[in-house]
Amino acid sequence: MRWAAWMLAGPLLWAGLFSVVYALHGVGCAWGWPALTTPIGQAQVVILAAVWVGGLALHAILIWQMPRGPSREDRLVSYGAWIGLVASLLTLAPILLTSTCF
Amino acid sequence: MLLGAAAITAFVLILLAIAWRRSEGSGPDERVWTLGLGVGFVMTVLVALVGYGFWVGERILPRTDGALRITAEAQQWGWVFTQPGPDGAVIETQDVLYVPARTPLDLEITSTDVIHSFWVPRLGGKMDAVPGRANVLRLFAEAPGELEGLCAEFCGLGHSFMRFRVIVYEPGAFPDLSTSDGDENE
Incomplete structure (x- = not known):
């Protein structure tokens, strides 16, 4: 059943990353991060984007390390890993695109 | 949005009619249906809808412009x-x-x-x-x-x-x- 764990790793990583970013968004709004500026932009966006990029790097490592082969299980592992990456990419992109803390 | 929904519904009904009429085993590979229409098409529509939602959401946010x-x-x-x-x-x-x-x-x-x-x-x-x-x-x-x-x-x-x-x-x-x-x- 190792393949099932590999298959679920991508979506689980997405779920964890989404929860962390969501929680940090609330913490940042409560603590006034949007009012703080850093050399590369608003602290709220920079912190959330850093966590997001870190999560995407973990997804990339997962894809790099996943078992490969012609079997049905290997194909499912590959689907799981890519689904996780695309989900993290799409669902957290609003960090950079939308306003925050209203 | 209503026009888009109507167009998608018509598209799906046309596909259904074609599938109904064609003979067993003929037609495009199943990958076209699963990856192209099942994943690609659906993702495109969802991303467009979510993008529109963000645009509307941004438009109704208050600004500090003395309005x-x-x-x-x-x-x-x-x-x-x-x-x-x-x-x-x-x-x-x-x-x-x-x-x-x-x-x-x-x-x-x-x-x-x-x-x-x-x-x-x-x-x-x-x-x-x-x-x-x-x-x-x-x-x-x-x-x-x-x-x-x-x-x-x-x-x-x-x-x-x-x-x-x-x-x-x-x-x-x-x-x-x-x-x-x-x-x-x-």
Whole structure:
């Protein structure tokens, strides 16, 4: 059943990353991060984007390390890993695109 | 959006008709259906819809640009609007909101009893009216006219009658209050 764990790793990583970013968004709004500026932009966006990029790097490592082969299980592992990456990419992109803390 | 939904429905029905008529084993590879239409097409539509949602969401956010500010106070089962009148003096109106055309304004929405929701479908998204809290909604009406608004959150027995009118007027030409149906108190 190792393949099932590999298959679920991508979506689980997405779920964890989404929860962390969501929680940090609330913490940042409560603590006034949007009012703080850093050399590369608003602290709220920079912190959330850093966590997001870190999560995407973990997804990339997962894809790099996943078992490969012609079997049905290997194909499912590959689907799981890519689904996780695309989900993290799409669902957290609003960090950079939308306003925050209203 | 209705046109898009109708086009997608028609597209799916056409595909269904083709599938019904074709003989067993012929036609494109199953990958075309699963990856192309099952994943690719659906993802494209969802991303477009979510993108549109973000655009609408950004449009109704208040900005710090000194826009006109009006308060809307909800109560079972009506709305009281406090806004500048014809001569600039503040007036209070019952179930009638006056909005200058092509002028952004921020509406401070609150409630005195239970949770209600302010919604003018022609002007964009809804905003909850919560007791003890002022939520701010940016409104922008393109052209003069009369629009309908309603409470979009179930708030008791009179909920379905909790409607109001939005009168959009040319800037500088405030409507004659004596000809309006709403109750105004200076």
